[in-house]
Amino acid sequence: MVLVMGDREVLDTAAELGLDPIAALAAAWDGHAILGWSTAGQAIGGRVHDGALVVTVLRFETTTVLSARAALRTAGSARRAGREVAEALADPSLRVVFLAADGLQFNGSAIAAGITDVLPDVEVVGALAGDGVRYEQAWTVVEGAAVEGRLCAVGLYGDDIEVAHGSGADWRPVGPERLVTNTHGNVIHELDGQTATDLYHDYLGTLSDELLANSSMLSMEVRDLDGDVSLRTPRRFHPDGSVTMSGDVAQGATARLVRSSPHELVHDASIAAKTARLEDAAVCLVVSTVGRRRVLGQRVEDELDAVIAALPEHTPVVGCWAYGAIVPTDHGADMVDQAICITTLAERASTDASSTTPPPFVPTGTDRAIPSETQEG
Amino acid sequence: MTSQEHQHTDEHPDDSPSAHHPLLARQLERCAIESESPSAEQWADFLGRVERSYVEADRAQRLVEQTLDVSAREFATMYEQLQVQTSHVLASERHRLQLVFDSVTTALVVIERSGRISNANPEAERLFGPAESLVDRSLDEALFMVGRDGAARPMLAIAELDDVLLEGHWVRNDVHLVSASGRALIEGGASQMTSEHLVAADVVIIPFNDDDICVGGLVVVTDNAERESARERLAWQASHDPLTGLQNRAVVTERIELALVGARRSGAWPSVLFLDLDRFKHINDSFGHGAGDRLLTIAADRLMKCVRSIDTVARLGGDEFVILCESAGDTELVRGIAERILEALIEPFELSDEETHVSVSIGIAHAGPQHTSADVLLHEADLAMYRAKDRGRNCFDVADEGLRVNAAERVLLERGLRSAIAKRELTVAYQPVKRAGDDELVGFEALARWIHPVLGDVRPDRFVPVAEETGLITALGDRMLDLACRDVATWNRERLTHGMDPLVVHVNISGRELQSPHLLGRVRDALRRHDVPPHWLVLEMTETMLLDDPDKALDRLRELKLAGIRVAIDDFGTGYSSLAYLRRYPVYMVKIDREFVAEIAASTQDQCIVRAMVELAKGLDYVVLAEGVETGAELDVLRTLGCQLVQGYLIGRPMPSEDALLLATNTLASASATAGT
Numbered sequence A: 001m002v003l004v005m006g007d008r009e010v011l012d013t014a015a016e017l018g019l020d021p022i023a024a025l026a027a028a029w030d031g032h033a034i035l036g037w038s039t040a041g042q043a044i045g046g047r048v049h050d051g052a053l054v055v056t057v058l059r060f061e062t063t064t065v066l067s068a069r070a071a072l073r074t075a076g077s078a079r080r081a082g083r084e085v086a087e088a089l090a091d092p093s094l095r096v097v098f099l100a101a102d103g104l105q106f107n108g109s110a111i112a113a114g115i116t117d118v119l120p121d122v123e124v125v126g127a128l129a130g131d132g133v134r135y136e137q138a139w140t141v142v143e144g145a146a147v148e149g150r151l152c153a154v155g156l157y158g159d160d161i162e163v164a165h166g167s168g169a170d171w172r173p174v175g176p177e178r179l180v181t182n183t184h185g186n187v188i189h190e191l192d193g194q195t196a197t198d199l200y201h202d203y204l205g206t207l208s209d210e211l212l213a214n215s216s217m218l219s220m221e222v223r224d225l226d227g228d229v230s231l232r233t234p235r236r237f238h239p240d241g242s243v244t245m246s247g248d249v250a251q252g253a254t255a256r257l258v259r260s261s262p263h264e265l266v267h268d269a270s271i272a273a274k275t276a277r278l279e280d281a282a283v284c285l286v287v288s289t290v291g292r293r294r295v296l297g298q299r300v301e302d303e304l305d306a307v308i309a310a311l312p313e314h315t316p317v318v319g320c321w322a323y324g325a326i327v328p329t330d331h332g333a334d335m336v337d338q339a340i341c342i343t344t345l346a347e348r349a350s351t352d353a354s355s356t357t358p359p360p361f362v363p364t365g366t367d368r369a370i371p372s373e374t375q376e377g
Numbered sequence B: 001m002t003s004q005e006h007q008h009t010d011e012h013p014d015d016s017p018s019a020h021h022p023l024l025a026r027q028l029e030r031c032a033i034e035s036e037s038p039s040a041e042q043w044a045d046f047l048g049r050v051e052r053s054y055v056e057a058d059r060a061q062r063l064v065e066q067t068l069d070v071s072a073r074e075f076a077t078m079y080e081q082l083q084v085q086t087s088h089v090l091a092s093e094r095h096r097l098q099l100v101f102d103s104v105t106t107a108l109v110v111i112e113r114s115g116r117i118s119n120a121n122p123e124a125e126r127l128f129g130p131a132e133s134l135v136d137r138s139l140d141e142a143l144f145m146v147g148r149d150g151a152a153r154p155m156l157a158i159a160e161l162d163d164v165l166l167e168g169h170w171v172r173n174d175v176h177l178v179s180a181s182g183r184a185l186i187e188g189g190a191s192q193m194t195s196e197h198l199v200a201a202d203v204v205i206i207p208f209n210d211d212d213i214c215v216g217g218l219v220v221v222t223d224n225a226e227r228e229s230a231r232e233r234l235a236w237q238a239s240h241d242p243l244t245g246l247q248n249r250a251v252v253t254e255r256i257e258l259a260l261v262g263a264r265r266s267g268a269w270p271s272v273l274f275l276d277l278d279r280f281k282h283i284n285d286s287f288g289h290g291a292g293d294r295l296l297t298i299a300a301d302r303l304m305k306c307v308r309s310i311d312t313v314a315r316l317g318g319d320e321f322v323i324l325c326e327s328a329g330d331t332e333l334v335r336g337i338a339e340r341i342l343e344a345l346i347e348p349f350e351l352s353d354e355e356t357h358v359s360v361s362i363g364i365a366h367a368g369p370q371h372t373s374a375d376v377l378l379h380e381a382d383l384a385m386y387r388a389k390d391r392g393r394n395c396f397d398v399a400d401e402g403l404r405v406n407a408a409e410r411v412l413l414e415r416g417l418r419s420a421i422a423k424r425e426l427t428v429a430y431q432p433v434k435r436a437g438d439d440e441l442v443g444f445e446a447l448a449r450w451i452h453p454v455l456g457d458v459r460p461d462r463f464v465p466v467a468e469e470t471g472l473i474t475a476l477g478d479r480m481l482d483l484a485c486r487d488v489a490t491w492n493r494e495r496l497t498h499g500m501d502p503l504v505v506h507v508n509i510s511g512r513e514l515q516s517p518h519l520l521g522r523v524r525d526a527l528r529r530h531d532v533p534p535h536w537l538v539l540e541m542t543e544t545m546l547l548d549d550p551d552k553a554l555d556r557l558r559e560l561k562l563a564g565i566r567v568a569i570d571d572f573g574t575g576y577s578s579l580a581y582l583r584r585y586p587v588y589m590v591k592i593d594r595e596f597v598a599e600i601a602a603s604t605q606d607q608c609i610v611r612a613m614v615e616l617a618k619g620l621d622y623v624v625l626a627e628g629v630e631t632g633a634e635l636d637v638l639r640t641l642g643c644q645l646v647q648g649y650l651i652g653r654p655m656p657s658e659d660a661l662l663l664a665t666n667t668l669a670s671a672s673a674t675a676g677t
Helices: A008-016 A021-028 A078-089 A108-118 A196-215 A262-275 A290-310 B003-010 B022-030 B040-103 B122-128 B158-167 B180-187 B225-239 B249-266 B280-287 B289-306 B331-346 B374-390 B401-422 B460-470 B473-497 B511-515 B519-529 B543-548 B550-562 B579-584 B594-598 B604-619 B632-641 B657-676
Strands: A002-006 A034-038 A042-044 A047-049 A053-058 A064-071 A094-102 A123-129 A140-142 A145-147 A150-157 A161-168 A172-184 A187-191 A219-223 A229-232 A234-237 A243-245 A254-259 A283-289 A317-322 A325-329 A332-336 A340-347 A361-363 B107-112 B117-120 B143-146 B152-154 B170-179 B199-210 B213-223 B271-278 B312-317 B320-325 B349-351 B354-356 B359-366 B396-398 B427-435 B441-452 B456-458 B504-508 B537-542 B566-572 B589-592 B623-626
Touching (some): A002 A008, A002 A021, A002 A317, A021 A034, A034 A094, A042 A053, A047 A290, A053 A317, A064 A078, A078 A094, A078 A150, A094 A108, A094 A140, A108 A123, A108 A325, A123 A161, A123 A283, A123 A317, A140 A150, A172 A196, A172 A219, A172 B040, A187 A196, A196 A234, A196 A243, A229 A332, A262 A340, A283 A290, A290 A340, B107 B122, B117 B122, B122 B170, B122 B199, B122 B213, B143 B180, B158 B199, B158 B213, B170 B180, B249 B312, B249 B320, B249 B374, B271 B280, B271 B289, B280 B289, B280 B354, B289 B312, B289 B331, B289 B349, B320 B331, B331 B359, B359 B374, B374 B396, B401 B441, B401 B460, B401 B473, B427 B473, B427 B504, B427 B657, B441 B460, B441 B473, B441 B657, B460 B473, B473 B504, B473 B511, B473 B519, B473 B657, B504 B566, B511 B537, B511 B543, B511 B550, B519 B537, B519 B550, B537 B543, B550 B566, B589 B604, B594 B604, B604 B632
Parallel strands (some): A002 A034, A094 A123, B441 B504, B504 B537, B537 B566, B566 B589, B589 B623
Antiparallel strands (some): A034 A140, A042 A047, A042 A317, A053 A361, A094 A150, A187 A243, A219 A229, A234 A243, A283 A340, B170 B199, B199 B213, B271 B320, B271 B359, B349 B354, B441 B456
């Protein structure tokens, strides 16, 4: 199984040079499951690699790997796409599903709901593909090409897979609680009779010059009618004042702006990593979000350092900053935003404990497969 | 800045990389700057990173400042809105409470903990005088309680107020309160003191607590005047007739009982007068019930003037009054009262601009040791009153042994009648009815006949009222209908086979029967039983019976007419028939009463009356029958006047049914004989 995380501009620049790294990768790993998505930055270990593709190859001894995909255009809705993919992967031996979806076109909450409809008891982790702070195009890898508007998934089957997961988001309220007076799915039209765009303009002041990028530092904590709380971040501001958010916001819910500081975000990361701690893990996948990166700025690697410090020594860590993550919860899969989501994975072959075969995980840094930092624009 | 950052910046200001701010250290590391002289490229990269850090730090600070400003502003606006809203809600709440405070019919006085009155509602002002006499005064200088000794003391001493407020509830029921000015009147000799100054009330003091700290109290004064007057009103209603203001039946009965008990000891026996206005129903019918009520009121006033102050005058209901003369001693005194009443009531009554007259029939019963209860005495007086009515009204009669015997006879009659009906001892007699013109027999009137083993031949006018009162009338009526139908069937079977006209049989119907919805069914049953066509039967009923309930009577008459049964009005001319009523009734025949016939030969006046009656009846298309024809002269006059049918001793006396059959067949025989010749 191959994981590919990269900036959109890397592929653009490669294309200008007549290169197609994704196709090359697919050719090199023909016959293997490839899961890839665009990001707002990626990391290997404690180091950020912007303007790069980061490739991770996972080899399993006993675990079966299958992939599936769905297009939003043909599925008709994000929920149906989630259901299609889940149905394609469904099997009693299915243990873990890794997901990647176009985070600009898909409503993450709906994908999670669709998956849960079919696979309520399977661990699902995933990333919503992003586009830096541009919010224009997000891709996932489909048959050797980077394509928009797709939901891709890889399923891991068998009893030897072990997964641990942790996520955290510590944001503090700003201003009063507001009633969501007009909303549809993940689009908020009005809060307390004010358009969502006006609200962000007010609160960002002069920072409104980069409205979308800076709004990621000012998320919304939404409390639905059942009292469940989730964080949502703007994905698109529309001319009529409405705002598409990273996930659903129920009519009649209350919403409150929240912000955070580097210190608090680092603290989150540490706590989440402790929950996801797994001895002898083959890999640790970190999915953070673009909003956190905006807050952390130059200190973005502090978040990774905190994760590494909390995990057992020598745990290989790869990560990205995405437009949200899909995480397993007590009631199926769910979309979270502005959280750091940490998943550790191990394969424990029950038959042969003294095997001399190398560890199944081969992190690709500078020595192997696809060049990582060599394709700078 | 975090504390960690402080540590790094404050300590080690030397060049060691570990002493740098972690971010700076990372930046140096990322640019791979380790030597003293980095390359130009490294330098530019490093500066770029540092530059971005500053920009980011500025951005973070601006975000914090901006969000703080905006949220502070928002919270301030919300706070103002909340204040406005709260004050609005409070004002509206206060307004509502003020309305309640002002409009409750309980007097409310608000006191502070010191006892100073801070507010009083309009009801408190109504009871205790204007607000100035209450507000800002101390409670002990404003409200006083009048004790049994007549002295006014402060309702509550200020020294006790604290305890009262802390304990919670202070209640005084049925006390008399006065204001300061009221107390001044008491102390000034109270000559001008009126009940208006004195407030009969229940008082409660309720403490006001603010966060468990007593800040004052509410004095609640409930005026009992309403309650007391309601109590008096109820008591009055229980003992008085609301129309006339006289005592009612309950009171007079109780007083008679007491007087009887007292007389047993003292020997001074009371007397009871039972009064019934004559023709009162006529007043109600002619002038309306309002006028009737007015007349009763005037009559009550007049009665009060005719009695002594110790006597009790009561109205039993309708036009019946009872007067109790206690310790009357001699009967002359009671007769005197009765005579005064007759005189007083004979005076005309002014009713709605018209004068009218009534009279009264009075029954007097003098109590004696034999009277064990008020009911017995009242019953005797009642019987005496009826005898007075029988004697021609507008007089009084005194209950005596004879009356008591009559009462006993009545009991005997009732008992006997019951068994007579059961044993079918009642028989029928038939009095012939003939055509005035040719003396031709046209029918018989069936008369009930009862031979009592002790009393002998009992006339219907004695036992029919008893039958009506006891409900035996239906059984009696059924028996008469059955016999009459049986006989008319027998007569006419014979007559018809010989080509003669059938006879009709007249049967009397009582008022009770007329009111019963089962009348038609019963008549039809009798007809069917003997296979008698309805036109062989004539039902006789009196005018007064029709007038008792004219609408119901009309319904019955219509039913009978539809069934083909004919109706005759008996005793025509003696009632108060209104032409309007008479015209509406589907009546077949009228029977002119014997009292008009008796003098017809001698009195031209009576002739005129009968002539008018005959004309009237013919105008209305009624058949006219004259009753009580006893002489040939009377018969001649009646023929001249155009009366069609006649009945009376001259025409034929009542006869047993066997004789009636003979008469019917004799006529037949003679008719056959005539036909045969």
